[in-house]
Amino acid sequence: MRHLARLILIVFTVLRFGLDELALSGFRTRRVRLLVRLITIGRKLDMPRGMRLRLAFERLGPIFVKFGQVLSTRRDLLPPDVADELARLQDRVPPFPAKEARMLVERAFGKPIEAIFASFEAEPVASASIAQVHFATLKDGREVAVKVLRPGMLAVIDDDLSLMRTLARWVERFSEDGRRLKPREVVGEFDKYLHDELDLVREAANAAQLRRNMAGLNLVLVPEMFWDLCTSTVIVMERMYGVPISQTQRLAEAGVDIRKLARDGVTIFFTQVFRDGFFHADMHPGNIQVSIAPATFGRYIALDFGIVGTLTEFDKEYLSQNFLAFFRRDYKRVAELHVESGWVPPTTRVDELEGAIRAVCEPHFDRPLKDISLGQVLLRLFQASRRFNVEIQPQLVLLQKTLLNVEGLGRQLDPELDLWNTAKPFLERWMHEQIGWRGFMERLKNEAPRYVQLLPELPRLLHQALQPRPAAEQRLVEALLIEQRRTNRLLNVLIYVGLGFIVGLVGTQLVTHFLW
Numbered sequence: 454m455r456h457l458a459r460l461i462l463i464v465f466t467v468l469r470f471g472l473d474e475l476a477l478s479g480f481r482t483r484r485v486r487l488l489v490r491l492i493t494i495g496r497k498l499d500m501p502r503g504m505r506l507r508l509a510f511e512r513l514g515p516i517f518v519k520f521g522q523v524l525s526t527r528r529d530l531l532p533p534d535v536a537d538e539l540a541r542l543q544d545r546v547p548p549f550p551a552k553e554a555r556m557l558v559e560r561a562f563g564k565p566i567e568a569i570f571a572s573f574e575a576e577p578v579a580s581a582s583i584a585q586v587h588f589a590t591l592k593d594g595r596e597v598a599v600k601v602l603r604p605g606m607l608a609v610i611d612d613d614l615s616l617m618r619t620l621a622r623w624v625e626r627f628s629e630d631g632r633r634l635k636p637r638e639v640v641g642e643f644d645k646y647l648h649d650e651l652d653l654v655r656e657a658a659n660a661a662q663l664r665r666n667m668a669g670l671n672l673v674l675v676p677e678m679f680w681d682l683c684t685s686t687v688i689v690m691e692r693m694y695g696v697p698i699s700q701t702q703r704l705a706e707a708g709v710d711i712r713k714l715a716r717d718g719v720t721i722f723f724t725q726v727f728r729d730g731f732f733h734a735d736m737h738p739g740n741i742q743v744s745i746a747p748a749t750f751g752r753y754i755a756l757d758f759g760i761v762g763t764l765t766e767f768d769k770e771y772l773s774q775n776f777l778a779f780f781r782r783d784y785k786r787v788a789e790l791h792v793e794s795g796w797v798p799p800t801t802r803v804d805e806l807e808g809a810i811r812a813v814c815e816p817h818f819d820r821p822l823k824d825i826s827l828g829q830v831l832l833r834l835f836q837a838s839r840r841f842n843v844e845i846q847p848q849l850v851l852l853q854k855t856l857l858n859v860e861g862l863g864r865q866l867d868p869e870l871d872l873w874n875t876a877k878p879f880l881e882r883w884m885h886e887q888i889g890w891r892g893f894m895e896r897l898k899n900e901a902p903r904y905v906q907l908l909p910e911l912p913r914l915l916h917q918a919l920q921p922r923p924a925a926e927q928r929l930v931e932a933l934l935i936e937q938r939r940t941n942r943l944l945n946v947l948i949y950v951g952l953g954f955i956v957g958l959v960g961t962q963l964v965t966h967f968l969w
């Protein structure tokens with residue numbers, strides 16, 4: 454019944470906000486179309502479609518709000534006006550009571566809160582749909598931030614997800630337009646994303662990895678996780694002190710070099726992408742602060758590690774080669790790369806793909822190189838590739854979205870930021886390291902432990918190779934030999950019979966010739 458009531462509410466909201474027109478305009482079933490007309494008599498749809506979708510998601514609650522936020526990143530699927538509107542979704546929700554937060558912490562650690570913390574602030578710093586954050590002090594005096602998962606989330610999420618799957622199936626079955634949006638694939642991705650976010654240990658582990666990766670760069674601070682106090686529902690980390698990046702005025706007054714800050718942001722991002730293949734993918738301004746403490750003055754502070762992207766060597770190579778070819782306006786190379794990497798079917802005509810890529814990329818060169826948005830270029834490449842049956846990899850979509858965020862942030866800090874010149878050395882260095890002597894040595898170094906392991910085993914492996922074959926294999930070989938001998942015998946008989954026949958024939962001919 455609960456399920457049914459929620460489903461009715463969802464369908465009602467979809468119709469009230471006119472979303473049936475957005476995704477279901479291609480309804481094939483006349484009866485359904487008629488029913489929708491009847492139910493929606495008298496509704497006014499004077500707001501733009503994107504705004505209607507955003508309001509509907511807000512009405513349906515936090516899980517749908519999150520869904521809208523994730524959907525807004527799929528600019529390769531959505532029209533720009535809808536994606537822009539969805540990106541405005543805020544998932545600030547009223548906090549759950551401090552008493553409940555304390556209880557959840559006590560349940561997670563199995564002891565009273567006083568046994569863990571010297572103090573625990575009742576008022577949360579922030580409260581979002583998945584979790585809320587409280588400041589606290591440990592017994593040894595260290596200041597910490599405690600992130601607590603909102604109670605009962607798993608049940609709500611699983612219910613809403615199963616309804617979303619049902620809706621997605623309906624959309625796919627009844628609407629041609631809707632099918633193009635790949636609703637089931639999108640809900641599937643969202644399901645994975647939400648379940649990842651619900652496990653706070655994953656977030657803590659992401660933070661620890663990023664902290665290690667960024668340690669030598671001296672440009673960004675990542676809070677240390679207190680592993681003894683990290684569970685899947687509560688994590689405790691070092692409390693950071695910084696000024697939100699959006700408060701540029703305050704930062705400038707404190708003496709921070711804003712233009713350097715903009716360049717550093719790009720450097721950090723490209724290091725994460727092209728050196729580590731592991732990047733913070735939730736770079737909205739709320740998650741970024743800047744330190745003004747003397748020891749770490751001007752460094753970024755990264756928060757919230759629920760979403761990270763990972764790239765394989767293959768992805769990195771694809772990206773850097775494509776970017777470099779793009780900036781040389783070598784569209785043929787871009788097209789060839791797509792075919793070589795197996796991204797488009799091997800039967801694709803390179804010249805056709807080249808033409809499509811040229812059409813989407815060339816307009817970007819209308820402006821100075823420094824103003825070109827790499828995020829936009831990547832998006833256009835995805836859009837061009839889609840027409841050639843390319844399935845865009847989710848990690849690349851995540852990267853493209855983060856790239857847009859980083860560029861947006863950089864330009865906000867410094868409208869003159871030359872993104873290409875900041876990014877180019879990274880791509881070139883990466884290519885050089887991959888292709889050159891250093892790349893070879895690096896790969897050899899990576900493989901060396903495996904060789905070291907294999908070498909002592911070599912005599913045994915050789916001996917094994919020279920040993921008589923195991924019984925089963927031996928039997929198979931014998932059976933094959935018997936079969937071969939049988940075939941040989943048969944062949945022999947056939948040859949003899951054939952020869953006999955020929956000899957007989959020739960003999961008969963000779964006898965006939967001489968006797969007659």
Ligand SMILES: Nc1ncnc2c1ncn2[C@@H]1O[C@H](COP(=O)(O)OP(=O)(O)OP(=O)(O)O)[C@@H](O)[C@H]1O
Nearest residue numbers: 578579581584586598676690691692693739756757
């Ligand atoms: N280690 C920390 N030190 C200081 N403040 C923190 C720390 N972690 C989180 N905060 C504060 O709590 C806020 C929310 O944290 P976080 O983004 O991790 O939570 P969230 O529930 O994932 O929120 P959202 O989904 O909106 O990003 C941050 O914007 C910051 O103000």
